[in-house]
Amino acid sequence: MNRRGSVLTGWALVLCACALAADEKLAWMPLTDGKTLAGWHAVGDGQWAVEDGDIVGRANKEKLYGLLVSDQTFKDFTVRLKFKCLTGDSGFYIRTVIKPPEKAHGLQIQVGPPGSSAGGIYESYGRAWLVKPKPEDEKKFLKANDWNEMAIAAHGGHVVVHVNGVKSAEIENDPGRPEGHFALQMHSGCVMEVRFKDIEIREDP
Numbered sequence: 784m785n786r787r788g789s790v791l792t793g794w795a796l797v798l799c800a801c802a803l804a805a806d807e808k809l810a811w812m813p814l815t816d817g818k819t820l821a822g823w824h825a826v827g828d829g830q831w832a833v834e835d836g837d838i839v840g841r842a843n844k845e846k847l848y849g850l851l852v853s854d855q856t857f858k859d860f861t862v863r864l865k866f867k868c869l870t871g872d873s874g875f876y877i878r879t880v881i882k883p884p885e886k887a888h889g890l891q892i893q894v895g896p897p898g899s900s901a902g903g904i905y906e907s908y909g910r911a912w913l914v915k916p917k918p919e920d921e922k923k924f925l926k927a928n929d930w931n932e933m934a935i936a937a938h939g940g941h942v943v944v945h946v947n948g949v950k951s952a953e954i955e956n957d958p959g960r961p962e963g964h965f966a967l968q969m970h971s972g973c974v975m976e977v978r979f980k981d982i983e984i985r986e987d988p
Contacts, residue, residue, distance in 0.1 A: 811984070811985050812983060812984055813981075814853065814862075814965070814982040814983065814984055815833075815980075815982050817833070817836040818836075820832075820838070822854050823854065824851070824852055825849070825850070825851055826851075826881055826885045826966075827845075827847040827849045827850050827884065827969075828842060828846060828847040828848070828849050828969075828971070829841060829842030829845050829849025829969045830842070830849075831849070831967075836980055837978045837979065837980045838851065838979045838980065840873070840967060840969045840975060840977045840978075840979075841975055842871070842971075842974070842975040844973065844974060845971055846972075847884060847885045847971055848968060848969060848971045849969035849971075850876075850881065850885055850967065850969075851966065852879075852881055852887075852964050853965040856962050856964050857877075857878070857962065857965065857984065858962040858986075859937065859986065860937055860938075860984050861935065861936040861937075861985045861987070862877070862934070862937075862965065862984045863934040863981075863982075864932075864933055864979055864980070864981060864983070865930045865979065865980050866894050866930070866933060866978065866979050867930050867977070868894055868895050868899075869928060869977070870896075870973070870974050870976050871969065871970055871974060871975035871976065871977065872895050872899060873967070873969060873970065873975070874892060874893055874905070874967075875891070875892045875894055875935070875965070875966075875968070875979075876889055876890065876892075876964070876966035876967075876968065877935060877937055877965060878960045878961065878962055878963035879891075879907075879960075879963045879965070879966050880960065880964070881966070886907070887907055887966050887968065888908050889959065889960055889963055890905070890906055890913075890942065890957075890959060891904070891905045891907050891968065892904060892905075892935055892944055892952075893915070894933070894977065898918070898921075900916060900921065901916075901921060901925050902915075902925070902945075902951025902952055903915030903944075903951065903952050904942060904944065906959065909959075913952075913957075914952045914954055915952065916951045916952065920949075920951070921951070923949070924946050924947045924948075924951065930980075932946070932947050932948070933945070938987060939961070940955060940959070941954070941955050941956070941957075942954050965982075967979055
């Protein structure tokens, strides 16, 4: 290839890379506006609020679970978020269906302090724990009393969870529900304070 052809090829590769980067940036859509709970609705006990851009859940040994449920449903996607669990036990539900009064049926990705199996996958009102990280691994990737980044990729029956860039759980050929809501959780019977922010989704065909 001559010099001119090499230069043109190089520019083509640069343009393709830029286009892919732009597509990647545009593909992520925020699910919160950082000011209100628009697009979500509360179910059960406890209180949800927005403070300094964070979605904050607080409860004091409530009888019912406290859930903040997305108005929309989702099928195949990658969702990413940041969480900080200061007290209590929490979770992020995917493809869930809410049954009265506050029962979230579906897969729950554990959100909690060290020792809670954070990043594991639990099926509420079903098979219970499907997979959870080893305690020694959780200690390495989870930050106590600080913000943690979580990414959940769900495509058909294949679900993969990463916490702070480390794969914490994976299931394949899962027969569970193919579509449903997202939900943030506050566990009943606990003194709770949990925070979420920067919840974004990339839906895949």
